[in-house]
Amino acid sequence: MSAASAAAMVQGSKSKITNAAVLTFVEEARALFKPEDIHWCDGSKDEYQSLLKLMVDCGTAMWLNPEKRPNSILVRSDPADVARVEDRTFICSKSKDDAGPTNNWAEPAEMKATMAKLFDGAMRGRTMYVIPYSMGPLGSPIAGIGVMVSDSPYVPASMHIMTRVGDAVLDVLGDSEDFVRGMHSIGAPLPDPTSTDVPWPCNPEKYIAHFPETREIMSFGSGYGGNALLGKKCHALRIASVQARDEGWLAEHMLILKLTNPEGKSKYFAAAFPSACGKTNLAMLIPTIPGWKAETIGDDICWMKFGPDGRLYAINPETGFFGVAPGTSKSSNLNAMKSMEENAIFTNVALTDDGDIWWEEMTKNPPTHAIDWRRRSWKPGCGRTAAHPNARFTAPAGQCPVIAPEWEDPKGVPISAIIFGGRRSTVVPLVTQAMSWRHGTFLGSIMASEKTAAAAGKIGELRRDPMAMLPFCGYHMGDYFAHWLHMGEKGGDKMPEIFYVNWFRKGAKRKFLWPGYSENSRVLKWIFERCDGTVEAEETPFGLQPAEGTLDLEGLDIDSSDLAEVLSVNLEFLKAELPMIRQHFETFGDKMPKELVEELDALEKRLG
Ligand code: OXD
Ligand code: MN
DSSP, X not given: OOHHHHXXXXXXXXXXXXXXXXXXXXXXXXXXXXXSEEEEOOOOHHHHHHHHHHHHHHTSEEEXXXXXXXXXXXXXXXXXXXXXXXXXXXXXXXXXXXXXXXXXXXXXXXXXXXXXXHHTTTTTTSEEEEEEEEESSTTOTTOEEEEEEESOTHHHHHHHHHSEESHHHHHHHXXXXXXXXXXXXXXOOOSSXXXXXXXXXXXXXXXXXXXXXTTEEEEESOOSHHHHOTIIIIIIIIIHHHHHHHHTOEEESEEEEXXXXXXXXXXXXXXXXXXXSOHHHHHTOOOOSTTOEEEEEESSOEEEEEOTTSSEEEEOOOSEEEEEOTTOOHHHHHHHHHHTSSSOEEXXXXXXXXXXXXXXXXXXXXXXXXXXXXXXXXXXXXXXXXXXXXXXXXXXXXXXXXXXXXXXXXXXXXXXXXXXXXXXXXXXXXXXXXXXXXXXXXXXHTOEXXXXXXXXXXXXXXXXXXXXXXXXXXXXXXXXXXXXXXXXXXXXXXXXXXXXXXXXXXXXXSOBSSOOGGGGHHHHHHHHHHHHTOSOEEEOSSOEEEXXXXXXXXXXXOOHHHHHHHHSOOHHHHHHHHHHHHHHHHTTGGGSOHHHHHHHHHHHHHHO
8 A cells, every 4th residue: 555545544544644654553553453543642731631531431440549559550461471472472573593592483474464364453442542752862872763563451551651652753754764663452342442451451362572673562362561561561672682783772670869979970871680679679669878879761671772882871761660569569669669650550459448559568557458469358468469569669760759850861871881680599699890891791691580489409390591581582592691791892892891699598597688678879889989999809709799898888787797798709509600601501502602601611611
């Protein structure tokens, strides 16, 4: 179809849209999905409000008590649609080898044929929302644009919080064809628009398919989080990681934090942790050391490109937080709690009798009664959790009290340090500095995390999650490691320093050795000062560690033997882990860069 006739089919009131590629894409989607009508998202506040109202009118959402939680809604999903579905997530590169051993692969033409069948008529009786969005500040040289369609109002409403949406994005796109195309359907057509609907329509069959070569995403069956808000994990990590490889930059699963010392000097750090290791908490931490200030740039995703001075500059491609609610409280993350005081969307949390929200550990004492996320009456001690463990808050980043003023600077912020971490009850010390970019890449490549329930010291229960990208790297991880090494060669001595941290080390009594949370600012201070070269480090077989007296412990009540233990590498356990690391590397076959195998050999040698 010509662009002119595509325009006639899909434009409706949007007669000013002239981008032929966008119009052709939307017409293709219309012809396939056969929606009742089309809504082009303009990104306005009025639009956001009408989406919330629509969800309330349809029974998908309810207003929370406006005196407790102004302009906020509670959404309860289908119990079968509560999280990202990694086993239904596919990387459909032309060659299976490009997807690598850590991704599900499907041949692109076959997957497109499967999706075409599922998509055919999937939006009957529903509205198709067209959502132009920008990952990153509008017009930033680091940002990227996407256009997605969806038949769930929860998607454009959430995208309003999580990304920049609407007309302004199309203005920046102009006539360019350079945008990621996303098609999303919950897969629950209605006989006609007036048919009765369920509160959270979805489909038991789910597919989250990525086509990295053609920069396309097709998602079917789920309306939840990363399965449906295609800008987040699908675009900003899986597709963007491939773009980043092709174009020489980095798209990473990292928070971005600004740290300022008492003299007013600031540095920016990016940090990668697997899911459920407290990334959002670290991104918003309140330092305990006098005079030091931490501010947030982002809590989940970081895109970094070389700036004119040869340094890596980072943006947060998002504009909101989609955080795990359970465990978040005024004591674990006061700034997150403040970010969601109004204008927030809550999903699968509990409803209190006074019309507010609650989840496990949100308050010291639970409410005496609530409605759980499955709409059942709930009382403490009833044997069920009130919120789903993956319940979420969606809140505008601009509402975070410690958002850095430059968080939307189109040129990004220069990164001084990259921090890797995981949940390790044994072996890994509190903080280690890599000896070089190559050694740091090695440390990132062997990153691992334990489930909280895992018995201390049971190394068999570790999940290797290199750079916290295991579920999010859109190509072969061996090639991804090689890309990291190339970036290091390109950036030379302007590259950030790399550190490896572990807040979760446990002692003999299975008790955490380090208090964590705000006290982690002590480690951040050491990292800051290492970047400046103002404190000494000691060489160990694992890397560089704080020399005696360089970690600021003033005012911290910590047992000296706990401190000694948390700061030390357990060499014997580390040695015992080497065969597992070698096995991990072997899974990447001949794509495993020899430089990282050499790093492993060198570590083995140092361990003697
Ligand atoms: C997330 C995740 O939702 O990493 O951010 O799982
Ligand atoms: Mn994440």
